[in-house]
Amino acid sequence: MQPQLDRALLVGAPDHVLEVRLADEHLEELARLTDTAGGDVVGTLVQRISRPHPRFYIGEGKARQLADEVSNKEADLVVFDEELSPAQGKNLEDLLGVRVIDRSELILDIFATRARSREARMQVELAQLEYLLPRLRRMWTHLSRIRGGIGLRGPGETQLETDRRLIGIRIGELRRKLRDVAKARAVQRKSREGKFRAALVGYTNAGKSSLLRSLSGSELFVEDRLFATLDSATRSVDLGSGQEALITDTVGFIRKLPHDLIASFRSTLEEAGESDVLLHVIDASHSDWEAHRNVVNGVLHELRLHENDIVLVFNKIDQLTHSEEVAFRSRVRAFDATPAVFVSAHDSESLKALRETLKARLLSQLAHVVVHVPVTDGEAVASLYREGDVVHRADENSHVLLTVRIPQALRGRLASRSGVTIKDVG
Numbered sequence: 001m002q003p004q005l006d007r008a009l010l011v012g013a014p015d016h017v018l019e020v021r022l023a024d025e026h027l028e029e030l031a032r033l034t035d036t037a038g039g040d041v042v043g044t045l046v047q048r049i050s051r052p053h054p055r056f057y058i059g060e061g062k063a064r065q066l067a068d069e070v071s072n073k074e075a076d077l078v079v080f081d082e083e084l085s086p087a088q089g090k091n092l093e094d095l096l097g098v099r100v101i102d103r104s105e106l107i108l109d110i111f112a113t114r115a116r117s118r119e120a121r122m123q124v125e126l127a128q129l130e131y132l133l134p135r136l137r138r139m140w141t142h143l144s145r146i147r148g149g150i151g152l153r154g155p156g157e158t159q160l161e162t163d164r165r166l167i168g169i170r171i172g173e174l175r176r177k178l179r180d181v182a183k184a185r186a187v188q189r190k191s192r193e194g195k196f197r198a199a200l201v202g203y204t205n206a207g208k209s210s211l212l213r214s215l216s217g218s219e220l221f222v223e224d225r226l227f228a229t230l231d232s233a234t235r236s237v238d239l240g241s242g243q244e245a246l247i248t249d250t251v252g253f254i255r256k257l258p259h260d261l262i263a264s265f266r267s268t269l270e271e272a273g274e275s276d277v278l279l280h281v282i283d284a285s286h287s288d289w290e291a292h293r294n295v296v297n298g299v300l301h302e303l304r305l306h307e308n309d310i311v312l313v314f315n316k317i318d319q320l321t322h323s324e325e326v327a328f329r330s331r332v333r334a335f336d337a338t339p340a341v342f343v344s345a346h347d348s349e350s351l352k353a354l355r356e357t358l359k360a361r362l363l364s365q366l367a368h369v370v371v372h373v374p375v376t377d378g379e380a381v382a383s384l385y386r387e388g389d390v391v392h393r394a395d396e397n398s399h400v401l402l403t404v405r406i407p408q409a410l411r412g413r414l415a416s417r418s419g420v421t422i423k424d425v426g
């Protein structure tokens, strides 16, 4: 059900108290989304309102003006920045005679065309169907129009009932399959236990994938478009001094991300929450970075991840002049108690601060212990050197005495070996 996005007219109906600059910014973002979905923006229309009009969301007079615009500009699609109720969508379509979609539908459409992995595709399909269900009658009208059917009469009640039932069945099936995938992922995660893990979260286009690419030196898809990444990917990153972290790149967030989408990506995002630290990436060069940060904080809140250990990663500082950067840093420090680093994914030197921050967190989580290992147990000694941070070594006749920082998982494994004793330091 891919809509043909052609000549699109954008409509913004911001709250009348919203700053003009922000209202412009929101429409600009909607234009980028439309472009990402393959549409051509032929015009925009804005009406500041104090309350949505129940019939058309915008006022009646404005709706008629919109109808004139549609015919003047020969638009075949109208995109609303605000979420339309099923009835408002239908009324607008009846008035305008072209397809009307809202921001949520546009985002769902982008996700549908861009998701690659089986899991992401199922997540998107689930979100689309859940969005579609209450709007079925209107969707049917689209279809009968596209197929040049019997005009605007729409389907009969029996047909609608059948469709609702079929969609309900498919939703159940997708939920079941996604639960299985989540279980399989939990097993995979177990095998990574004991490793230090971080997850990149943040507004779309902030540079999450670019950062992981620079940190890990491995290929990842990066693009100056919204929602370049839909499938999470994990890479191992060298932190120096033999320490290593597993870092996961996730889907980006956006203002008014459809709830159905957040719900279907919940398991992937919750997995990010199980990591030792969340790296909240912010595009420091974007004029609206504070609003972006608030949107991301809101989603983290919704996913109950806001109390996790979070580090703010201000990216793209190469785009700021030196004095802008200085002002930026002091502003951030003055207003935010969350630890922050300032980096550029395009400058590997600047990433040192991020590696150091991660390493400090990794080391602080290690248990500081003295381990007695029989000299014959070469494997235990080797694993202490490989996974721990050896501070001191003393060789006795039958034992090696190592003062070392180790992850809890290694401690558990060693404790069960015969002849090995572990004591906490201080």
Ligand SMILES: Nc1nc2c(ncn2[C@@H]2O[C@H](COP(=O)(O)OP(=O)(O)OP(=O)(O)O)[C@@H](O)[C@H]2O)c(=O)[nH]1
Pocket: 202, 203, 204, 205, 206, 207, 208, 209, 210, 211, 221, 222, 223, 224, 225, 226, 227, 228, 229, 230, 251, 252, 253, 315, 316, 317, 318, 319, 343, 344, 345, 346, 347
């Ligand atoms: N100048 C500059 N550009 C950057 C930097 N980091 C990323 N970019 C650019 O920003 C754009 C988006 O980068 P991505 O890494 O795809 O962003 P993302 O956060 O993964 O975006 P989504 O996957 O869409 O959520 C690309 O054009 C990058 O080249 C940086 O430090 N400096």
Ligand SMILES: [Mg+2]
Pocket: 208, 209, 210, 221, 222, 228, 229, 249
């Ligand atoms: Mg990305």
